[in-house]
Amino acid sequence: MKENPYQPWLATIEDVREEVGGKRPIKTFKLKFQDKNVQNNFTFLPGQCAMVSLLGMGECFFAISSSPTKKGYIEVSVMKLGKVTTALHESETGDVVGVRGPYGNYFDVEGWKGKNLVFIGGGIGQAPLRSLINYIVDNRKNYGKLDVIYGARSSKDLSYKQEFDELEKRKDVNVHLSIDVEEDGWKKFVGFVPDNLLKVKPSPNNSIAITCGPPIMIKFVIQNLEKLGYTEDQIFTTLEMRMKCGIGKCGRCNIGNLYVCKDGPVFSYKQLKNIYGER
Numbered sequence: 001m002k003e004n005p006y007q008p009w010l011a012t013i014e015d016v017r018e019e020v021g022g023k024r025p026i027k028t029f030k031l032k033f034q035d036k037n038v039q040n041n042f043t044f045l046p047g048q049c050a051m052v053s054l055l056g057m058g059e060c061f062f063a064i065s066s067s068p069t070k071k072g073y074i075e076v077s078v079m080k081l082g083k084v085t086t087a088l089h090e091s092e093t094g095d096v097v098g099v100r101g102p103y104g105n106y107f108d109v110e111g112w113k114g115k116n117l118v119f120i121g122g123g124i125g126q127a128p129l130r131s132l133i134n135y136i137v138d139n140r141k142n143y144g145k146l147d148v149i150y151g152a153r154s155s156k157d158l159s160y161k162q163e164f165d166e167l168e169k170r171k172d173v174n175v176h177l178s179i180d181v182e183e184d185g186w187k188k189f190v191g192f193v194p195d196n197l198l199k200v201k202p203s204p205n206n207s208i209a210i211t212c213g214p215p216i217m218i219k220f221v222i223q224n225l226e227k228l229g230y231t232e233d234q235i236f237t238t239l240e241m242r243m244k245c246g247i248g249k250c251g252r253c254n255i256g257n258l259y260v261c262k263d264g265p266v267f268s269y270k271q272l273k274n275i276y277g278e279r
């Protein structure tokens with residue numbers, strides 16, 4: 001991190017990939033730092049985030065969606081919602097952005113070695129899970145059974161389609177995709193993600209469940225994980241809160257006495273119950 005934590009590094013957009021079209025499009029941006037020393041020394045772990053800025057428009061906090069096992073660049077996946085994200089969606093290959101980070105804590109990839117891992121994602125919430133899934137796949141021998149449960153409103157709203165196609169070809173990864181409403185040609189699960197979770201019924205034995213997506217989805221996913229026998233300290237999620245600084249100074253992202261940008265964004269369900277219980 002720089003001496004001035006508010007000063008970003010410059011990065012060039014090397015590639016822009018459309019994940020989802022429609023009214024709320026999602027694009028993944030591949031960013032390479034212009035300073036070679038920064039690029040060579042920039043390290044992060046799955047779950048950590050970065051502030052990405054455009055001159056004259058502002059900056060936003062995004063999960064780093066690429067895996068730290070992929071060197072030479074980072075990726076962020078962005079849904080078009082506001083001023084900054086709209087400006088990013090209008091950016092092209094070769095344009096320059098600012099990047100600050102990495103910020104926040106991360107998934108316990110060391111402590112989870114030997115564990116069975118269950119990923120439950122919805123929509124753009126798959127972005128931080130993508131970083132972790134690809135990290136686990138690249139270090140596959142260190143972990144147990146791997147189940148990936150992911151859904152969206154329709155097949156057109158599923159992100160990372162090509163990567164899921166590749167995962168489905170693997171014998172050491174179980175992929176369970178779903179869409180909310182039936183459509184022609186779809187032969188996989190139809191229904192909400194929490195319902196697909198109950199259908200898959202991943203065992204809680206020696207397992208960790210990680211979920212990210214719309215708040216209402218997370219609520220019912222956690223309820224169903226508890227029905228399956230998962231305890232509070234076996235369930236993890238990530239939180240996104242409106243923030244300006246990323247370093248715990250602006251006070252925008254506090255929950256109880258914690259800050260998402262410093263103490264999160266990764267929390268266990270046990271932590272969250274204690275936090276909200278204090279409020």
